[in-house]
Amino acid sequence: MAIVVVGGQSREVGKTSVVAGLIAALPQHNWTAFKITQFGHGQCSLNGEPCSCATEDRCWAVTEDRDLQGKSDTSRFLAAGAKRAYWVRTEQGRLTEALPALHRRIGESENSIFESNSIIDLIQPALYITVLDPSVEDFKASARRLLERADAVLLRGNESAGSESAGRARIFIIEPPQYVTGEVVEFVGNHLKKCAVKPVAR
Secondary structure, three states: OEEEEEEEOOOOOOHHHHHHHHHHHOHHHOEEEEEEEEEEOOEOOOOOOOOOOOOOOOOEEEEEEOOOOOOOHHHHHHHHOOOEEEEEEEEOOOHHHHHHHHHHHHHOOOEEEEEOOHHHHOOOOOEEEEEEOOOOOOOOHHHHHHHHHOOEEEEEOOHHHOHHHOOOOEEEEEEOOEOOOHHHHHHHHHHHHHOOOOOOOO
C-alpha cells in the first residue's frame, strides 16, 4: 500500500486535475481518492461564502461519492478510474478528529491519493507533490511551510520561477490542460515501486 498526496499553493492551480490525471495514467494502482475541505465559522474555506462544505455538527464528515457523472471533484476522480472516492470535510484545526475514519478507509484500500495540504501534518506519504503557479499571487501558509517536504513540484511557467524555493524536490514544468506529463507519470510510477509507507499519526 502506498499513499500519494497532492497539494498546492492555493485554489485553482490544478490540484484536482493532477489527482485525476495520475489516477487515469496509473490505473493498475487501484486508487482510493480523498479530497479534504476545511471550513470555519459557517463559511466555505474556498471563498468565504456559506455552502455545503460545513457539516451539520460543525466538526467533520467523510462522505463517499458514487456518482461518475457528477460535477464534483470526487466525481472527477471516479470518472478518471478511482475505485472509491471520499469527500472529507472538517472544521479548521480539527482534521485529527477524522483520522480514525480515514485510517479505516486507507486500510481497506490498495493505494490512496489525497488532494490536500493539511493531511501532510498527520500522515507520512510515499510521495508528496505540490502544484505551483507563479502567476497566482495567493500562496497558502500551509503550502509554503510544507514546500521543503515536497518530492516533486509541478510548476506552471519556467523552472527559474520556482527553483530557489523548491528545496530537494524534482521540478516538472507543466502547461494546462496537460497537468500530468509522461515524465510526471514515470516519476510517480517509479517512486511507488520503491515506496510503500503506511500512515503514521503525529
